[in-house]
Amino acid sequence: xxxxLIPALPLIGSFILIVAGSRLSKRMVAIVGxxxxxxxxxxxxxxxxxFISTSATSxxxxxxxxxxxxxxxxxxxxxxxxxxxxFIFVITFVGFLIxxxxxxxxxxxxxxxxxxAYLNLFVCSMLxxxxxxxxxxxxxxxxxxxxxxxxxxxxxxxxEKNGYAARKAFIxxxxxxTALAIGLFMLFQNFHTLNIQQIAAQAPQQWAVGSETxxxxxxLLLGGAVGKSAQLPLQTWLPDAMAxxxxxxxxxxxxxxxxxxxxxIARTHAIFExxxxxxxxxxxxxAATLVLAGFTALTQFDLKRVLAxxxxxxxGYMFLALGxxxxxxxxxxxxxxxxxxxxxxxxxxxxxxALHHEHDMYKMGGLKKKLPIIYWTFLIGASSLAALPxxxxxxxxxxxxxxxxxxxxxxxxxxFLFALLGAFITSIYTxxxxxxxxxxxxxxxxxxxxxxxxxxxxxxxxxxxTIGGFIELPHSFxxxxxxxxxxxxxxxxxxxxxxxxxxxWMIQLIAAGVALSGVYVAYIFYIxxxxxxxxxxxxxxxxxxxxxxxxxxxxxYDKLFVKPFVFISDINKKDIVDLFYDGLVWISNFFNRIxxxxxxxxxxxxxxxxxxxGILLLTLGLIKN
Amino acid sequence: xxxxxxxSGLLLAAALFMLGLxxxxxxxxxxxxxxxxEIMLNSAGLAFIVAGSKWTQPDxxxxxxxxxxxxxxxxxxxxALILQIHHQLKTLDGDxxxxxxx
Numbered sequence: 001x002x003x004x005l006i007p008a009l010p011l012i013g014s015f016i017l018i019v020a021g022s023r024l025s026k027r028m029v030a031i032v033g034x035x036x037x038x039x040x041x042x043x044x045x046x047x048x049x050x051f052i053s054t055s056a057t058s059x060x061x062x063x064x065x066x067x068x069x070x071x072x073x074x075x076x077x078x079x080x081x082x083x084x085x086x087f088i089f090v091i092t093f094v095g096f097l098i099x100x101x102x103x104x105x106x107x108x109x110x111x112x113x114x115x116x117a118y119l120n121l122f123v124c125s126m127l128x129x130x131x132x133x134x135x136x137x138x139x140x141x142x143x144x145x146x147x148x149x150x151x152x153x154x155x156x157x158x159x160e161k162n163g164y165a166a167r168k169a170f171i172x173x174x175x176x177x178t179a180l181a182i183g184l185f186m187l188f189q190n191f192h193t194l195n196i197q198q199i200a201a202q203a204p205q206q207w208a209v210g211s212e213t214x215x216x217x218x219x220l221l222l223g224g225a226v227g228k229s230a231q232l233p234l235q236t237w238l239p240d241a242m243a244x245x246x247x248x249x250x251x252x253x254x255x256x257x258x259x260x261x262x263x264x265i266a267r268t269h270a271i272f273e274x275x276x277x278x279x280x281x282x283x284x285x286x287a288a289t290l291v292l293a294g295f296t297a298l299t300q301f302d303l304k305r306v307l308a309x310x311x312x313x314x315x316g317y318m319f320l321a322l323g324x325x326x327x328x329x330x331x332x333x334x335x336x337x338x339x340x341x342x343x344x345x346x347x348x349x350x351x352x353x354a355l356h357h358e359h360d361m362y363k364m365g366g367l368k369k370k371l372p373i374i375y376w377t378f379l380i381g382a383s384s385l386a387a388l389p390x391x392x393x394x395x396x397x398x399x400x401x402x403x404x405x406x407x408x409x410x411x412x413x414x415x416f417l418f419a420l421l422g423a424f425i426t427s428i429y430t431x432x433x434x435x436x437x438x439x440x441x442x443x444x445x446x447x448x449x450x451x452x453x454x455x456x457x458x459x460x461x462x463x464x465x466t467i468g469g470f471i472e473l474p475h476s477f478x479x480x481x482x483x484x485x486x487x488x489x490x491x492x493x494x495x496x497x498x499x500x501x502x503x504x505w506m507i508q509l510i511a512a513g514v515a516l517s518g519v520y521v522a523y524i525f526y527i528x529x530x531x532x533x534x535x536x537x538x539x540x541x542x543x544x545x546x547x548x549x550x551x552x553x554x555x556x557y558d559k560l561f562v563k564p565f566v567f568i569s570d571i572n573k574k575d576i577v578d579l580f581y582d583g584l585v586w587i588s589n590f591f592n593r594i595x596x597x598x599x600x601x602x603x604x605x606x607x608x609x610x611x612x613x614g615i616l617l618l619t620l621g622l623i624k625n
Numbered sequence: 626x627x628x629x630x631x632x633s634g635l636l637l638a639a640a641l642f643m644l645g646l647x648x649x650x651x652x653x654x655x656x657x658x659x660x661x662x663e664i665m666l667n668s669a670g671l672a673f674i675v676a677g678s679k680w681t682q683p684d685x686x687x688x689x690x691x692x693x694x695x696x697x698x699x700x701x702x703x704x705a706l707i708l709q710i711h712h713q714l715k716t717l718d719g720d721x722x723x724x725x726x727x
Contacts, residue, residue, distance in 0.1 A: 601723030603658075604650050611646065 007127035014120035021113025033116030034099035041092035079133030097457035104453030122148035176227015183220030218278035229261030246349025283323020290316030294425035327491035339465035340384035366442030386427035389512035393469030407500035427518025634675035641668035
């Protein structure tokens, strides 16, 4: 059992690149950087084959005992079950494709070795996160991916705003991480262990459904998940995180790291099931986020920012699915989303590189003929994101969430309506993006035609995001549920409310209709009558501005937290506590000056001093008598 | 000896002491300062003598011998220092020796 090799190989790759990266040739750096992830992808494939062929429920491997203090004894040990297998599969394979893409995308960058060192370290941390069998190791991975995210957002650190974006991402996610840490402390206090399996087994015995402790811990865990996955109210960092290179946005800020929150909740579903109210809040956060981010994506002009908001929105769908206990639906959408969103980001990166780092969609256009491969793969990714019926993977995964948000045991009509509205907006902004970028007249000259290193990963991802959907077909046709059966030992399936079974096909028809009508709306606005969107923008300028700025969350936080903090630190610039010690220093200096003045070296002054002192003593003696 | 002699003897000692003290304080010439210190020592010696005769004890005179010896030693050291100061600073001004070096 070579389970430990999966995270260890990228770590070794990262070490080699950190130590010897500057001395290796670019070719060697590329081989070490993507080779290490490629190898661990192969091992994942091998492990997955063994896992399925032996029909085991879990593999376990303990590398060593990490620490053992007063009953707190986390080990560096890995636990592989169906859930983590799906995650490591996505991380290593999508990660490998993105590494291959980066070998060409970053070819002219000075920090070539540094880039791959960070990227490898990220893959290692992410694998540790999902393979960890206890929360301490999970937290190590959790912070590791946060660190790598910070390093890679600020990769082009010479520009000040990139450094700012990196710090923002780090600090905002830190808010969530603090909640998570407190949640873990409480878990340890209650169970005297941080082993995930043991906690999951003990929790239902120790707590009744709806118990207060379960509720508090669930909310704290949710806080961590919300921060990492950029959900309401901590979503503000993700759009700025687009300052990093496009492969980073694809790998970290779309496919893997931002879904760590989804993983955490799915992993701790045993606790969340004991707190139905917390689960409800998960659903509400998901529903609110997906609509909010969707409206914001409608108004953005920066290609990568549209994709960033759409990522927030799609993770909102996953949270919604988690909130209605549709665990496997959330993980299914995670997987499909990782494929098509990585595809979209990589294609967007290729477009941006071809147009000399032009991010503005309104300055693009007519790229359909110039970059045909990029166009077709982007079209496949966009269709999947918009969930166009039958042929795309996104349709099957999103449809399942829509269906269960209404018909699942915790579903209700409001969740369904929000999800439906979100689906409508999603297909509008997706095709707005596609039409603006690839259709119309050419506005910027195409400089760089992407080579094989870029197109091959795109083609593979396009294939995955299409066929990936067919491993889980709905009950109304096909009824082919390999994926949820596979996850069933870890994540219980959700039961459907009475009387809903018969209308599943209707829901699917509605979802398909909504997605197609979104495409039609975008077609009218951006192809048939291009002036219409400008008119709408000027007639509702305030609303446009409000949405464009992400519902004003940034300025709200600026007023609520940043300004008061800066104000207080301005007051405290000289450090109020230090005033006391400064006073001591001042007094000592004062006396020092006085006494050093008396040390004049003039003998007669000393004698005078002695005389005056003598007279004073004598006088005092006389007065006393 | 009677009371009046004791008082006048002590007054004389006090006057001499004050003269010496004022001399030390106001003279800048270092030899004069040394001389004035001698005057102060002698005034102290006089006070001892007067006190010794008042109580008809020999201790006062013993004390005076001590002071005399000490004064001799002091003058020898003092004169050596004065010579050194004059050698180093080319002056006999006491205030000139107001800084330490090394």
